[in-house]
Amino acid sequence: MNLLEVNNICKTYGNGETSVHALKKVSFCVSKGENVAVIGESGSGKSTLLHIIGALDTPTSGKVEIGGKDIFSINDRKLTIFRRRNIGFIFQSFNLIPELTVEQNIIFPMLLDYQKPDKKYLEELLTILNLQERRNHLPSQLSGGQQQRVAIGRALITRPSLILADEPTGNLDTQNSSQVIALLKEASKKYEQTILMITHNRRIAQSADRVLQVSDGVLTDLGRRRE
Amino acid sequence: MKSYLGLIPISAKLRRRQNRMTLLCIIFAVFLVTAVFSMADMGIRMEHTRLLHKHDNLTFQDVMNSTTGQTLCLTAAAFFVLVLTAGVLMISSNINSNVTQRTKFFGIMRCIGMSKQQIVHFVKLEALNWCKTAIPIGVILGIIVTWGLCAVLRFLVGGEFSDIPLFGISLVGVISGIIVGIVTVLLAARNPAKRAAKVSPVTAASGNSENTVPINRAAKVNLFKVETALGIHHAVSAKKTLTLMTGSFALSIILFLSFSVLIEFVGYLMPQSAAASDINISSIDTSNEVDRTLLDKIGKMDGVKHIFGRRSVFDIPAQLNSNTVEIDLISYDDFDLDCLVKDDMLKKDSDISKVHGNSNYALATWDKDSILEIGDKIRVGSEELEIAGLLKYDPFRSDGLTDGEITLITSSDTFIRLTGVTDYSLLLIQTTRDVTDEDVTAIRDILDQNCTLNDLRDQRTSGTYTAFVFCIYAFLAIITLVTVLHIVNSISMSVSSRIKSYGAMRAVGMDKHQITKMIAAEAFTYALSGGIVGSIAGLLIYRLLYNALIAAHFSYAVWSLPTIPLLLILLFVCMAAIAAAYIPAKRIRSMAISAAINEL
Numbered sequence: 053m054n055l056l057e058v059n060n061i062c063k064t065y066g067n068g069e070t071s072v073h074a075l076k077k078v079s080f081c082v083s084k085g086e087n088v089a090v091i092g093e094s095g096s097g098k099s100t101l102l103h104i105i106g107a108l109d110t111p112t113s114g115k116v117e118i119g120g121k122d123i124f125s126i127n128d129r130k131l132t133i134f135r136r137r138n139i140g141f142i143f144q145s146f147n148l149i150p151e152l153t154v155e156q157n158i159i160f161p162m163l164l165d166y167q168k169p170d171k172k173y174l175e176e177l178l179t180i181l182n183l184q185e186r187r188n189h190l191p192s193q194l195s196g197g198q199q200q201r202v203a204i205g206r207a208l209i210t211r212p213s214l215i216l217a218d219e220p221t222g223n224l225d226t227q228n229s230s231q232v233i234a235l236l237k238e239a240s241k242k243y244e245q246t247i248l249m250i251t252h253n254r255r256i257a258q259s260a261d262r263v264l265q266v267s268d269g270v271l272t273d274l275g276r277r278r279e
Numbered sequence: 280m281k282s283y284l285g286l287i288p289i290s291a292k293l294r295r296r297q298n299r300m301t302l303l304c305i306i307f308a309v310f311l312v313t314a315v316f317s318m319a320d321m322g323i324r325m326e327h328t329r330l331l332h333k334h335d336n337l338t339f340q341d342v343m344n345s346t347t348g349q350t351l352c353l354t355a356a357a358f359f360v361l362v363l364t365a366g367v368l369m370i371s372s373n374i375n376s377n378v379t380q381r382t383k384f385f386g387i388m389r390c391i392g393m394s395k396q397q398i399v400h401f402v403k404l405e406a407l408n409w410c411k412t413a414i415p416i417g418v419i420l421g422i423i424v425t426w427g428l429c430a431v432l433r434f435l436v437g438g439e440f441s442d443i444p445l446f447g448i449s450l451v452g453v454i455s456g457i458i459v460g461i462v463t464v465l466l467a468a469r470n471p472a473k474r475a476a477k478v479s480p481v482t483a484a485s486g487n488s489e490n491t492v493p494i495n496r497a498a499k500v501n502l503f504k505v506e507t508a509l510g511i512h513h514a515v516s517a518k519k520t521l522t523l524m525t526g527s528f529a530l531s532i533i534l535f536l537s538f539s540v541l542i543e544f545v546g547y548l549m550p551q552s553a554a555a556s557d558i559n560i561s562s563i564d565t566s567n568e569v570d571r572t573l574l575d576k577i578g579k580m581d582g583v584k585h586i587f588g589r590r591s592v593f594d595i596p597a598q599l600n601s602n603t604v605e606i607d608l609i610s611y612d613d614f615d616l617d618c619l620v621k622d623d624m625l626k627k628d629s630d631i632s633k634v635h636g637n638s639n640y641a642l643a644t645w646d647k648d649s650i651l652e653i654g655d656k657i658r659v660g661s662e663e664l665e666i667a668g669l670l671k672y673d674p675f676r677s678d679g680l681t682d683g684e685i686t687l688i689t690s691s692d693t694f695i696r697l698t699g700v701t702d703y704s705l706l707l708i709q710t711t712r713d714v715t716d717e718d719v720t721a722i723r724d725i726l727d728q729n730c731t732l733n734d735l736r737d738q739r740t741s742g743t744y745t746a747f748v749f750c751i752y753a754f755l756a757i758i759t760l761v762t763v764l765h766i767v768n769s770i771s772m773s774v775s776s777r778i779k780s781y782g783a784m785r786a787v788g789m790d791k792h793q794i795t796k797m798i799a800a801e802a803f804t805y806a807l808s809g810g811i812v813g814s815i816a817g818l819l820i821y822r823l824l825y826n827a828l829i830a831a832h833f834s835y836a837v838w839s840l841p842t843i844p845l846l847l848i849l850l851f852v853c854m855a856a857i858a859a860a861y862i863p864a865k866r867i868r869s870m871a872i873s874a875a876i877n878e879l
Contacts (some may be wrong), residue, residue: 100873101563108786108872129790136788147783147876151498161788163505190494206787 055213055246056082056105056166059094063100063269074100075270082262085212087237087247087266089260094197097269098250099218105248106216107135118214136161140207140215140245142236148191148198148206155187158205170211177205180239197228201235215240217249221256229253283393287405294377297774299408300768301373305413305460306420307764308366311757312359312459313421314428319352321429325443327392363459369765370467374406376772378471382478389480393399401471414460418453425452440742442688456782465641475873503800506793513773521808524769528809528855529816531762532848534816538755539826539844545747548742554587556707558719559733561727567591568729569703574726577708582718584711587612588703590694599685609675610694615707619670628653631667637692640667644675644686646835651685661698664689672835679835683690710736751850759851767859770802774863781867782875791868797862798867806856810849818845 063075074097082088092098103109105116107123116123118138141147141261148157158177159169165213181201191199200220206216217236219230233256240247247258257263263274291298378385385398393401429447432440451647498505515521534652535692560577562568567590578586590610597606611619613635620631620643626645633640641664656668664687672679675686695701708722714736723732774781789797821841829836867875 103873106786108876110871129792132788132790135786141786143783143786143876147786149509149780149784150494150662151509151516152500153497156497156500160505160784163500164788164790164793166504188497190497192494268608 053080053084055084055086055119056248057115057117058101058105059115059117061101061111061116063097063104063109064216073269078114078266078269078271080095080271080273082246082248084246085240085244087240087261088249088264089249089262090250090264090266090272091252091257092250092266095127096266098266101266101271102216102218102240102248102250105214106139106141107131123168131132133165136164137210138212138214140210140212142200142203142207142215142217142220144219146191146196146203146223148199150191153188153190154183154194154202154205157191157202158183158209160206161210165210166211173211174209177208177239181205181235195228195239196224197231200224200228200232204232204236204239208243208245211243211245213246215245215247215249217247219250219252221253229256233259282403283397284404284428287401287408290405291408293829298377300764300771301370301377301406302413303623303764304366304369304373304410305409305464306417307761308343308370309414309417309456309460310420310424311586312363312446313418313452313456314424315359315452317421317425317447317449318428320379320449320451321425321444321447323352324708325440328442336388358498359455359459364492366459366463367466369761369768370463371470372765372772373768374468374471376742376775378402378475380775381475381841385475385478386480389478395476398476398478399472403465403468403474406468407461410460410464417460418456419804421452421456422448423447433747440746462504478497493636500553504796506789506797507800510689510797511775511804513797514801514804517773520769520773521805524633524766525808525812526803526807527762527766527769528852529813531759531855532810532813532852533817533820535755535759535848536844537824537849538751538820539702539841540828542748542751544824544828545744545751547829549744549747551741551744552618552624553621554615554707555709555741556750557710557714557734557736557739558708558722559567559735560706560708560730561733562704562729564733566701567702567704569706570608570727571702571704573725574703575728577706577722580718582710582714583708585614585709587614587707588691589615589707590691590698590700591704592700593699595659598758599655603687604657606659608659608694608698609686609688610691611688612691616688616690624670626671628655633665633667634688634693635690637696638665638690639693640665641687641689641693642666642670643688644673644681645669646672646680647837649681650685657685657687662697663769663790664693664697671837679833695839761853763855766802766805766855767862770798770805770859771863773801774798774867778867778870778875782870782872785872786876794867797865799857800814802856802860807857813852814845814849817848 053107058078058080060076062073065072065074078097078101089096090101100109104111105118107116110124118134122133123134126134134274146277149160152160155174155178156163159174162169175184178187181204183198183205184200186194191202194202200223203220207217215236221237224232236247236249237259239245247260249256251257264278265272265274330743379409386400388401389395393428426446429443433443433445494516496512496516500508502508503511505772514524544841560569560573569586569588574586574588577583588610589612591607593607594605596610597604616631616634619625625631625642629642631642634642639662641657643649643666645651649669649671651666653669657666665686670688673681673686676682689697710718719732719734719736726732781789785794818840822838825838830838
């Protein structure tokens with residue numbers, strides 16, 4: 053069963069002779085629970101694709117369906133709520149809220165929904181991410197690896213069906229990178245979540261279920277990993 | 280491009296939106312100075328014309344030496360300094376934020392070989408480049424506003440302002456505007472230019488150009504909703520901004536309250552009564568010998584707008600609380616009684632409606648030492664009068680104090696019933712705008728030898744009063760406008776510095792409404808702290824100024840809390856906070872989330 057369906061997505065910046073085609077008729081599907089890596093050169097259109105799938109940007113043409121829902125057919129307010137509840141984001145530069153503690157950062161999407169977090173689930177996440185003792189620290193008091201673990205926690209707290217990660221290990225050393233990826237996989241497996249991850253790291257890409265390559269705005273499916 | 284300085288107009292075109300506020304500040308400073316100096320110049324020209332009517336041989340120096348000339352020059356000079364200071368502060372903070380936003384750009388310039396001196400030169404010339412458009416706009420605005428103000432003074436205020444030139448262009452005004460524009464920009468660009476020159480070339484290489492303020496305390500998300508808590512935290516965590524913003528809000532409150540005292544002071548200096556007369560006709564020996572039929576006769580004559588009379592008897596015995604006292608009794612016609620209400624002369628709980636017609640009620644003059652109260656009864660002859668209201672002071676004495684004497688005001692009918700006197704002691708005439716000297720002579724000609732006519736038309740102060748109050752309000756409007764612009768700009772800069780963080784919040788699910796609430800919470804935190812500090816300091820200063828300017832010179836003046844001015848300025852503070860939140864919130868809302876995340 054497909055969780056994500058991307059149909060003929062095009063994205064063009066500018067007009068006329070100066071226009072740049074960042075994405076050219078990109079189409080693909082991702083099944084529920086699948087772990088997909090997106091690779092490509094800098095400026096090839098990977099981040100644009102991820103931003104469009106996450107409804108952070110709009111395509112020039114084409115359709116994106118998540119769980120059977122055409123995300124660009126709903127209004128902005130509903131789309132924000134949909135994103136808050138169904139999509140988890142992990143950025144290369146963490147993008148934590150500097151004024152909130154680790155725990156507050158993790159439950160931030162729940163706070164935006166004016167809901168109380170499930171305490172048992174929060175403790176479980178803090179344990180998996182090994183952040184129990186850092187729960188009252190501010191992001192500025194954490195290392196890069198710890199900050200990215202908080203970002204993973206924030207992406208998982210609403211139990212979203214889709215996790216979008218834009219080079220989550222780009223700012224981390226090798227050891228922290230392996231830890232973060234392992235955690236992400238463990239969590240997604242446990243909670244049956246789909247992961248779409250941009251990476252430059254060949255090892256991480258090879259460990260994904262499937263690899264997609266973007267080159268000059270054109271997407272090529274490089275196929276599934278052999279067990 | 281002939282040199283590296285050719286980058287300046289290109290950069291100005293690309294950064295048009297970011298430079299808008301700076302341009303606005305320069306236009307504002309130039310406009311203000313042009314308008315103020317042009318108005319002062321027009322005032323001097325008016326004085327010159329007025330004095331020329333009186334004296335034939337008059338030089339420009341004579342005008343400059345006149346009190347009006349000197350006051351105008353001094354006021355214009357004070358304005359100049361004030362506008363220059365405000366302008367330098369505001370433009371400097373704009374250029375500073377401009378430089379901060381382009382730290383990486385200056386790093387790159389340094390990387391590819393621009394010297395520190397060249398950077399300083401670049402920033403200063405960039406600032407001067409704004410003057411090319413801002414100064415002409417400011418000057419033209421200043422000239423147009425001067426024409427408008429002159430028209431208002433000439434046609435609406437009139438009186439002594441009838442000679443003010445209508446479409447004059449003041450060279451002094453235009454030159455002052457241009458000078459203030461250039462000097463302000465050069466002074467304002469000095470520090471930011473030095474700051475830009477200090478940027479290390481490593482900044483460009485490392486890409487580490489974000490200015491991060493260390494955060495030591497977490498937001499209180501358990502006390503407020505998360506967006507409100509974050510907004511409050513943004514306001515209170517940056518101590519320097521909080522102090523500046525609190526100061527800006529507080530300053531507008533303090534200035535407003537201080538100027539309210541000034542307006543009240545002018546009111547005491549030049550009391551503007553609805554019953555103020557242009558011509559008085561009185562009996563020679565203060566007796567009631569002005570024939571009552573004159574009222575109708577004069578009322579029908581040319582140039583007369585209103586005519587009303589007063590009768591008076593002094594030192595008549597009366598009984599108050601079983602004590603014998605002497606009182607003065609004065610009659611007021613209905614128009615005169617109505618004017619007491621219009622002039623807000625009556626104390627609280629007074630009921631003037633009881634006094635009208637043939638009644639048993641009277642009004643009494645009052646001061647702090649007066650023993651009379653509303654409801655007191657005074658027996659005059661065989662009749663008993665009840666006090667229906669009290670005046671705030673004694674209008675029949677120059678110091679406003681009763682000196683322990685009782686003066687009662689009754690209606691005409693009540694006075695005639697009590698005393699049997701029907702003729703007047705005083706007739707007061709308000710003339711029409713087009714009254715001529717011939718009209719006044721005609722009135723004088725019908726008077727008999729028992730009456731004397733006083734022509735008070737030259738002593739009218741309503742024109743000066745209106746012009747003075749108008750100037751105070753204009754000054755107040757300018758100050759508040761500058762403050763609002765500064766507040767809006769500061770909050771806008773605060774938002775700009777967090778734009779990436781806002782982008783991240785939007786990405787993880789904060790909706791546009793929540794973003795607006797967060798910015799509004801920040802703006803209202805500044806407004807609240809400014810409101811508290813401003814109200815306390817403003818009231819203290821109000822009290823001090825009141826004592827020094829009013830209470831010390833007008834002993835009948837009673838201090839009371841300036842509730843209306845305070846509520847007005849607090850309302851204005853709220854509106855400023857709404858405006859300050861609305862503009863940057865709108866900018867964030869219209870920005871694509873991916874663009875906000877990729878900012879910087």
